[in-house]
Amino acid sequence: MKIFKSLLIVTILLSLLAFSFPATCGFASVPPKKNVIFMIMDGTNSDIVTLSRWYKGSGLNLDNILVGGVRTYSGESAITDSAAAGTAMATGEKTRADYIAMNADGKPVLTVLEAAKLSGYATGIVSTSPVQHATPAAFTAHVLNRDEFGDIGEQQVYQNLDVILGGGAAWLKPKSKNAVKNDDDMLKTKQTSREDGENLMNKIKSDPLYSFTATRDGLSKNRGSEKLWGAFAEEDLAYDLDRKALKPYEPTLAEMTKAAIERLSVNEKGFFLMVEGSKVDWAAHKNDPVGMISEVLSFDRAVGEALKFAERDGNTMVVAVTDHGNSGLTLGNRDTDKTYxxxxxxxxxxxxxxxxxxxxxxxxxxxxxxxxxxxxxxxxxxxxxxxxxxxxxxxxxxxxxxxxxxxxxxxxIGFSTHGHTGEDVFLYGYGPGKPAGLIENTEIPSVFARYLGFSLDSFSDWYVDGKEFFREKGYKALIDKRDPKNPVLVVTRGEEELRFPENKNFYLRNGEAVELKSVNVHSGGTFYVHWGE
Structure with a gap:
């Protein structure tokens, strides 16, 4: 009884003390870390999700977080491509086909991933395609043509992201004499290596902040560095169904997602991660239902990894969408007209x-x-x-x-096309701040920005025309194209010379490198820079 009375007295005294001091007396609360995991299942129509569920024989992780739908049309067509769709979801602006994080007028627009990085968050991308492909590119680069893999790859390297996992090793290396073959074992029409002579692979490997891996084992072994780059294939990774027998050294999308989350979650403020299950779209273009199911289920397992983390963490928003439909797959065809x-x-x-x-x-x-x-x-x-x-x-x-x-x-099974389709797609969401209802794809980045505590509007004038900007300040400015693969904006005034190399995140002041907050973008004859001084 005496012990109980003593404990009661201590409890009352502690309660009184708690109310005796103002909350600001040297004990300011630390805001909780906030994370966003944005997951995109490329080129997926609703029937293949249904078919995948039946094929699996049980429910999907996605089923538990269905919250609405997304409209997908582009700035010029009822049926979008991945570049315009990715740009809409990365920047909040409808744009033209093939444009990567460029508005309809061809000017670069800062992405929500870039804005998150500038706001102190760790950032990363994961993809089963080359990371230079349209969707991951739309969050990390700025070009007028989605096939400019060389420029996209260079910008991604100089973005200094914390995690990049996927394919695309070919565009990190200089052009070689040996032809590189594509997914169909046929020579590609576009060059599958760098034509500017730069070895970005060496740039990554020489950076002490990065660890580099080319195999799934490296996801768990490389924990000593701050950042991680995994390039697991020259181009795209294998379909998940094929991987065990044909490419066992490649990681699954779920494994890459888990590794990315583990690496990014150590950041004190939080992180923004974009994950793309790229190859539902690739299989849909082939009208291959087996490949489509393989990649829907692979993506769903990655969603499961994201949800496990979000449920433990409590401050993580998970949003999953598809960027557009593809193939018009249907359960039922003309053979079932009278027997369905x-x-x-x-x-x-x-x-x-x-x-x-x-x-x-x-x-x-x-x-x-x-x-x-x-x-x-x-x-x-x-x-x-x-x-x-x-x-x-x-x-x-x-x-x-x-x-x-x-x-x-x-x-x-029926197919109506080998191309994209224009239907509204499912919206999935979990965690604080998640969107719901039928929304435009352009609303998505603002949802992320609000939750993470910044406004995309504050970055709306981030990029300027470098020549015009510096000429107004009394400089002479021209674009040096003597090396057509590596143009440079050259700005001079008196004895001062500033050189802005394309796709890099620095400029040279009289030969001395000065780091910039963003990459330099040369596109459509205009050299865009951000001048943060």
């Missing part, structure tokens, strides 16, 4: 479950003499072919196309 009332789900999923590989993974194992054609077809779930069906496959110029057509027919 009597089609169990196994009608659709059964033929697809027989596939051991995506069409890309299966076809990649086809020998030059096609002697193993039957085995390849079987690995894609196509066994028991009729004589006519086999002859079509044997004589096909585009074997992959014939394979997906036959599997789709067997699975009673």
């Amino acid at each position: 009332k009597r089609q169990p789900m196994e009608t659709f999923t059964g033929p697809l479950r027989k596939a051991q590989f995506t069409v890309k993974g299966a076809a990649s194992q086809l020998k030059d003499d096609r002697s193993n054609l039957k085995d390849v077809l079987k690995s894609y779930g196509l066994s028991g072919l009729s004589k006519k069906e086999y002859c079509v496959m044997k004589e096909a110029k585009d074997t992959e196309n014939e394979m997906v057509k036959l599997l789709a027919k067997r699975a009673n």
